[in-house]
Amino acid sequence: MRKSKSKAEQMHVPKKNRQLFEQIVELIDALCDAHLNENYRELCEHMAGEICRTHLPLSSSSPAAWAGGIVHAIGWVNFLHDPKQSPHMTSVQLAEGFGVSKGTMTAKSKIIRDKFELMQLDPDWCLPELLIDNPLVWMFDVDGLIMDIRTASRDVQQEAYEMGLIPFIPADMQKPESESGPDIKIIEFPSSKSKASKPKDNVPNLFEELEE
Structure with a gap:
């Protein structure tokens, strides 16, 4: 064994x-x-x-x-x-x-x-319960404008999640229980291995990556 x-x-x-x-x-x-x-x-x-x-x-x-x-x-x-x-x-x-x-x-x-170049509310080291309200996790460059992906459609959020850009799908977290029902799966925060990027010199352009 x-x-x-x-x-x-x-x-x-x-x-x-x-x-x-x-x-x-x-x-x-x-x-x-x-x-x-x-x-x-x-x-x-x-x-x-x-x-x-x-x-x-x-x-x-x-x-x-x-x-x-x-x-x-x-x-x-x-x-x-x-x-x-x-x-x-x-x-x-x-x-x-x-x-x-x-x-x-x-x-x-x-x-x-x-x-490790830590910062407060660092997306890679943020507690799961603070993630949904952490703007550093959800901001992306869309044609030169900063967009909060929490306001995007679920389809866009789903693709961003599958690309490793965000730790979970905000739309699923925000649905009332009466609407989501027992079959809705809330995707858990995958520890500190999240690939959400820190805002360095630029912000990731989500739409460019989705179109590739």
């Missing part, structure tokens, strides 16, 4: 970093169980896999420092510090939760944010 792959193997973490990865994930899971939620856990575990595949000087700090930095960075993207958000934690509370100083944690967070 084939042995199932470990989480580190599934994320293609190099063997030299697998023990550290497992230690970081264990700390992240404990904090998410106590204070955050499954969506935070998923994003933070994925980020742990990402940093363990980089050339960052991981051995220079403790697993707790990196775990704290990861959760702080993902929390920064998703406004975890905002009291209006649920869940909500301050930087001091996060640092205490990992048993590290706030300065150590925020230093690691900055390394991670700089390495």
Whole structure:
């Protein structure tokens, strides 16, 4: 019988970093169980896999420092510090939760944010529950004009989803239950592997790609 792959193997973490990865994930899971939620856990575990595949000087700090930095960075993207958000934690509370100083944690967070060019509401690292209201996910260049694809027809949204440009079909999410019925499938956000692009020098031209 084939042995199932470990989480580190599934994320293609190099063997030299697998023990550290497992230690970081264990700390992240404990904090998410106590204070955050499954969506935070998923994003933070994925980020742990990402940093363990980089050339960052991981051995220079403790697993707790990196775990704290990861959760702080993902929390920064998703406004975890905002009291209006649920869940909500301050930087001091996060640092205490990992048993590290706030300065150590925020230093690691900055390394991670700089390495992966994170921004607030980053489409690649945004919580699923914030995606539908995140304008960075839905804006596309249409003949030089910026269009919110949430206002487009479902057919256009479907093609954009199939091309990997958006994480789910907004029209399905917005249909009242009485109209959608039990056969309507809400397409789930595919973790942080979404191909929704960050707005860099330009915005993707959706119609040009659809016509190819």
